[in-house]
Amino acid sequence: PLPRVPALSAARVPLSAGWLPALQFVRRGSKAVTRHWKAMHFQRQKLMAVTEYLAPRPAVPPRCLARRRETLEEDNGYAQLLRRQVEEVFRDNRMIAVCQYNSMPGEDVVLMRHYLRKHNIEVKFVLNEIVRPVLSQSKYKNLLPLFVARNILLVSREAKAKEMLRVLKGVPQINLLGACIDDTILSKQGVENFAKLPLLETVQGQTVGALALLPSQTSSLLQRGPAHLTALLDQHIHRLQAGETGSPAEPAAAQSSGAH
Amino acid sequence: KKMASKIRVVLRPVKSIVVRFCPFESNVESTRKFLGCINHKKIQATNRNCEVTADVRHDGSEPLVDVMFADGERLIMKGANLTTVEMLTALGSRCNAKELKEEQKSKKSP
Numbered sequence: 001p002l003p004r005v006p007a008l009s010a011a012r013v014p015l016s017a018g019w020l021p022a023l024q025f026v027r028r029g030s031k032a033v034t035r036h037w038k039a040m041h042f043q044r045q046k047l048m049a050v051t052e053y054l055a056p057r058p059a060v061p062p063r064c065l066a067r068r069r070e071t072l073e074e075d076n077g078y079a080q081l082l083r084r085q086v087e088e089v090f091r092d093n094r095m096i097a098v099c100q101y102n103s104m105p106g107e108d109v110v111l112m113r114h115y116l117r118k119h120n121i122e123v124k125f126v127l128n129e130i131v132r133p134v135l136s137q138s139k140y141k142n143l144l145p146l147f148v149a150r151n152i153l154l155v156s157r158e159a160k161a162k163e164m165l166r167v168l169k170g171v172p173q174i175n176l177l178g179a180c181i182d183d184t185i186l187s188k189q190g191v192e193n194f195a196k197l198p199l200l201e202t203v204q205g206q207t208v209g210a211l212a213l214l215p216s217q218t219s220s221l222l223q224r225g226p227a228h229l230t231a232l233l234d235q236h237i238h239r240l241q242a243g244e245t246g247s248p249a250e251p252a253a254a255q256s257s258g259a260h
Numbered sequence: 261k262k263m264a265s266k267i268r269v270v271l272r273p274v275k276s277i278v279v280r281f282c283p284f285e286s287n288v289e290s291t292r293k294f295l296g297c298i299n300h301k302k303i304q305a306t307n308r309n310c311e312v313t314a315d316v317r318h319d320g321s322e323p324l325v326d327v328m329f330a331d332g333e334r335l336i337m338k339g340a341n342l343t344t345v346e347m348l349t350a351l352g353s354r355c356n357a358k359e360l361k362e363e364q365k366s367k368k369s370p
Contacts, residue, residue, distance in 0.1 A: 102296050103300055
């Protein structure tokens with residue numbers, strides 16, 4: 001670069017969107033392609049201003065139009081697996097209890113799991129967004145409003161409601177909301193009542209006893225006549241035998257027994 | 261937007277909290293979330309003596325939060341049309357007010 005005496009002249013540059021100064025000094029005598037920013041020729045400036053890019057705007061703004069339903073294609077394999085697990089759970093187990101889970105310290109969770117395991121009850125943590133669609137398609141529609149906020153499921157093949165209630169009483173942070181035992185939806189009160197019921201065998205024994213009562217009464221009634229008769233005959237024989245030692249009265253006894 | 265789990269409530273002036281709701285109803289979501297937030301470690305740590313009881317019914321009654329303060333005052337919040345954040349902020353503001361009063365009292369009478 002030759003040391004030339006710069007001859008500066010001011011040129012008006014239109015204020016663009018940037019922060020260029022209003023006056024720019026143009027060095028007359030510099031080449032067309034410079035390392036610094038060189039003001040365009042005024043006619044070129046006008047041309048550039050006229051041919052600026054204008055983004056096309058839709059006639060109706062998109063937020064006024066109805067939103068297109070975004071199809072839930074996010075069916076990733078993990079969600080499917082969890083859904084299958086939930087379906088399995090609902091199919092396999094007789095008793096499913098839904099409880100609200102408020103945050104518990106970890107050791108308490110492990111202890112509770114341990115105690116429930118002893119009674120063959122499993123603890124499952126579930127996500128609402130997975131359980132809700134599964135339930136809405138199965139027959140357990142009435143369990144849907146239960147699945148809000150954090151929940152856990154206590155599932156078991158036997159319906160040991162009493163033990164479950166006892167364990168849950170010792171854990172204050174888990175609240176039983178409802179249960180589905182043998183395809184019957186029960187509330188908390190229902191579960192407590194169910195726990196108070198006696199064992200199935202006792203109930204069966206009681207039913208059998210109650211049912212057998214009437215026929216036994218009938219049979220005893222029917223047998224009363226002949227039993228009375230046999231008792232009377234026995235007494236008669238005894239009396240006759242007692243009388244025989246005193247005086248022989250056998251033909252009379254044979255006649256009386258033959259008449260009946 | 262406030263997250264319900266971020267609200268910190270100091271439960272020191274509270275004696276007991278009873279949360280009553282009927283899980284088969286559809287308006288219990290905020291009450292249940294309120295119960296979940298109240299049972300958080302940090303909030304429970306502010307007052308170990310505060311008993312939080314959950315009363316689960318099936319009689320179609322509306323969700324209710326009954327807070328009993330140590331100075332005998334009672335706060336009843338009907339959660340059917342309230343959000344969790346509203347309930348937590350209401351409880352929090354009352355607790356803070358009580359704390360301030362107690363501090364002032366303890367400062368006045370050393």
